Structure formats: structure tokens, C-alpha cells
Amino acid sequence: MSPGVISISNPKLSLNILTEGDIRQIHATTLEVIESVGVKFPSLKALNLLKAHGAKVDHETMVARISGDVLETYLAKAPPVFTLAAVNPDLDLPLDGNHSYLGTDGCGVEIIDAFSGERRRSTKQDVSDVARVADYLDAIAFHWVPISAQDCPPQSRGLHELEAIWTVSEKHLQTETILDERQMRAAIEMASLLAGGKEDLRERPLLSIMQCTMSPLAHDAGSLEAGLLAAEVGLPVGFMTMASCASTGPTTLAGNLVVGNAEVISALALMQMAYPGCPVYYAAAQTAMDLRTGAYTGGGPEDFLFGAATNLLADFYNVPLSMGAFATGAKEPNWQAAVDNSFSSFMAVSTLSDMLLGAGLLHGSRILSYEMLLMDAEIWSILHAMVKGIEVNEETLALDAIREVGPGGTFFTHRHTMDHMGQMWLPSLMDRRPYSVWEEKRDGAREWALVKARKILSEEPLEPLDPALKTEFQKIIATVERG
């Protein structure tokens, strides 16, 4: 059971990589793009909504062109602050602009089995297992659907995934795998039951929705329509751009930001047109393609820069941000994974991105590794310590202690050390043993992470979900499957 959640707040560390002028230019260019180039909304429902609220709509191309005035009017209706609620209120996550929270990554298709070490296709049981470990870790504040329940039918898979996670955890659940109206209606029903009613759900949204855009400058019909249903009942909805330099976005980073920005804010404005004041958030995981193969890289200086830039944009629009971070392109929890995940998470936290995604998956968010999950949690703990910065005051300047220890003395046993050493960071996975000790076993972070994961998985699973509710969920899912 999770003792609580470690969020990052009141940072003494911040990075400002864009000037106010830069942001205004990006915004102005975005407006120009949305107004003259347009964004594709391949959904009649969405197009009609846009048209009714002043957009110019071409039904043949399904492209909408929205004027800056209209866009800004509707964007202004988005609430700047709201809470991602949890079944256990102690685990609520206020998105108040003063917190960064870490979530698991998604949605992978394979898992490295914790016990056999085999890399295999993921199942519903795996979704539950990963959620149990994520629930245990206080670094993880909320769940994404980490891997696909591929043993469940596609038409109800997203619902099975919700059930699997809600069975084992009371932390907030954000799903990125519900892309059609049918499943969304069922998900809302499930969430309402869990919350104790529709109005309770609106007041305390236990579920939030994450949808992807289609770069450049387009959306997916199912995602839009499912998003609208969610917004109607007050579930926070976010749209994520993954525009990739040189392929689905301009090669230059500012241009890539513009393309992604146009996709995201046009979708957020759409939600506000439909349901003014509904909670929405900006989501982004921009990247740069590999020049040699066109592949998704999962990390690189461009990605890291986007990690620090995007919250400056989200702040400009006064909405929370969900930022792609961690989510290395490495095939195993190695040097590359550490580089990717450290730089990307640092950059995202440096601007206090409200939600960070990415813990636990390898190879560009495709393979779940328990080792990686635990190691990412440790990186989070390091960030948490770094962001505290250096406190300078009478106590921390330690003048009295320095005087008493004097030249050539030691601080080991001084009162001041006793008083403050609790604030020093302690690793779980970093190896600080003597070389000879290491040489004997040659073990380290990966082995220890796996031991920890296995221990959590071997414990009796805590199933906080009321069995009666679980039965209701299964009935709802069965109805969807019956077609």
C-alpha cells in the first residue's frame, strides 16, 4: 500500500528557456496557422461544433480554420486549476501550478516478465501487476494504462484495463486507451459507480482522459468524440501532440512547437465550446525523428528542450500540462536509459510541468520493465532532492558548528550533523559499496530493482475495490462486448 505520494513542489530550481517575446511569437504564429492553414477535425460532430462557434469549416477536407479571437475567447474559459481525484482522498493531486507529479508510461505492447525474464506480449493480468507495483511506489502519483491487455477483445480492452487498475489501486487513473464513444460511455458509467454517482464524479474526477492528436495539424475522430463525452461529465481531458521534427513537424524546434501547439489548443478550445469551463489540460511529447531511419527516438537534446519549453506555453494558456518525460528509447535499463530519463525528467521538472509521464517503459514506450520502473522512481527521488535547492539561513550556514569543530576537526558526531543528516539523500539503487564488495557479486541497480519488484508482486495483492463494484464493472464490460 502506498504511504503517500512524493510530488515535487515549491521548487528552488527553475529554467526559463524561452523569453516572453519567444512565447508570444510562438503563440502568434500558432494563431496564424490555425486561422489560415487550419486543423483537420475528421468528425462531423466536432466540425459542426466549431462552425456553430464561429470557425470556417470545409466539409470536404474536414479542415477547420478558427480565428484568433474565437480561439482566445474559448481558451480563456478553461479552468487554470483543478484536482485529479483519487479513490483515497489522501492521494488527490491538485493541479495548482505548484506541483509536479509522476505517472507511469503507456501504452506498451510487451513486458519483461518479472520472474522468468521473458519478453512477451502483455495481458490484463500484467496491467494489474504493474499497477500494483506503481501503487506501492510513492514516486508514482497516478497511473496511465501502462501496457495493453492484449488478451481482451479490442472493442472493450480499454475498459478491462480500467478494471484491472482499479482493482489494485486507489490512486488517480488517467487513461490513454479509450478512443471511441462506446467505450467512453461505459468508462463513465464505471467511474460514476466508483465515485458514488455522476455528480460525485464531476466534483471528484477519479478518471481523466488523454487523447493523442495526429501530427501535423490533425485529430482522430474517435478520440475527439470520446473526449467530448468525457468533458460533458466533467472528466479532465487532455490532448497530446507528438510532433516529430523533420517528419510530422518542422525540423526547427520553434516550428515544431507551433505545429503541436496548434493541434492542442484547437482541441482544448473545442472542448470549451462544447462545455465552457470543463477541466482540460495541454499534453505534449514532442520529439525529433532519427535522421538515419525516421524512427521514433525516445530521447535526445531536442526532446529534452521540448520538455522544458512546453510548460512555458501551457502556463501562457493557463492550463495544466502533461509532459512526456522518461520514456527512453533504450532497449534495456542501461546508460542510454539513464541519460534519456534523467535529462528529460529534469527538463520537464525544471519548469514544474504538472504531470510527467514516462516511468517504466523501454524502447520508445513499447516494453514494460519492472527494473526501469523502479530505477525511474529513484531518478524521481533525486529530482525531488535537487529541486529543494540550497537553503541559505543561519541554521544552514552552520557558523556555530564550524566554530566548534574548527580547523582539522570532523563534523561526524556534531549535534548539527545529527540534526540535519535526515535531509541528506539516501539511494536505494545507486551502488556506493567498496569496489571489492562489488567485485565479488558484480550486482547493482538492475538486480536490486528486480528483487524489489518481485517482493512487491509476491506479497498478497491488496484489492481495495469493493467486490460488488467489480461485478458491476464486469457486467458493464460484458454489455459492451455483446455489441
Added chain:
Amino acid sequence: MPEDLLAKITESVIGGEPETVVALTRQALEMGLEPMEIINRGLVPGMDIAGEKFSRGEFFLPHLLIAAKGMQNAMDLLEPELVARQQAISSVGTVVIGTVQGDIHEIGKSLVGTMLSANGFKVHDLGVDVSIENFVVKIEETGANIVGLSALLTTTMVGQREVIEALIEAGLRDLVKVLVGGAPINQSWADEIGADGYAEDAMGAVQVAQELLG
């Protein structure tokens, strides 16, 4: 003179100037050069050199794609000329490619199509959200020896299995090799559904396609 022109065509393919490639190709036609000659001594050498530079790490994917674009645009110009002469360039194989039903992700699939084209395959790109029936019909119509199926979502990748099943039902399975791809796809999925090949990127796809027909 013709030699110079052909050399310039080759250069403009390598240099990534599609408009120039087309203009020079038109000039060559007007000069009386045979389409086959323009292709074999102007365009193809350009693509070959671009390919070599790419293997050496001198060219990146965009260089290759712009070169292929130049070649393709010139081929579009030359196609009617070939038809009029009852000629056709031999192709390494015929490919039908598309993104499966319910999925509108396109770019990776188009990249594979372009690379296959650039490597001598005749490619019929059906686009996105392609019904099972349309795949089958096009394969029958073109006599394709490869079908490429792309899916980017865990929920749509089952469509790849469904196309294979439809091919079996239509009695076509033995006549066409099935190549699958897309972010959530991997070798174990390809094996599970009985696909003939899988590649993680466009270059890999070309290699696998060549192996499947080789």
C-alpha cells in the same frame, strides 16, 4: 549533348531538386531521347548514388526521400511515353500497401511505400482505413506478390490478422507475401498471425521485401 543532359538529370536527382529533374526530363524527351534511356542512364544512376551515399552515412533519410521524389515525378512524366511505346520498366515486385481499417495513421506506411518504389518495386498505396475487401480486390487486380499492412494502434492491429484470414479464404494466401509493420507490431505478433515478414523501419522493410521475393 545528350550525355550532358543525362548527367545533369542524375545530378539533380542526387541534389534533391525534383523540379529540375522534371524540367530536364521534359527537355530530354523534347530532344528525342528515349524514355528508357532517360530512366536507365539518368534517373536510376541518380537513385543508386543516393542509395550508396545513404549507406555510407553521407546522406540521411530526407536526402533519400527528396531524391526519390525527383525520380517519381520524372517517372510520372515518362509513364505515358512508355505506354505509348508499349514499354514498361521491369520491377522487382508489385506491392499493395495500406493502413488497416479503423486506423488513419499514414506517414510510416507512406515512407515504406516510397522506399520500396525507390528500390524498384511497383507500389500501389491504398491509403488509410482500408477495408479488408479493398486489400483483397487490389491484390487480385494487380497480381501483387507482396501486401504491406500498417497499424499504429493496439486496437487496430488485429486488422492485420483479419486481412491474412481473408486472403486464405479467397485462396490468395499462397500467391502473396504479407509484410506487417507499425509501432505496436513486433516479430512475435507477426509470427502469431502468420505474416511472412516484419520490419521495424522503412529500410528494414525494403530488405525484408527483397528477401521475400529473392
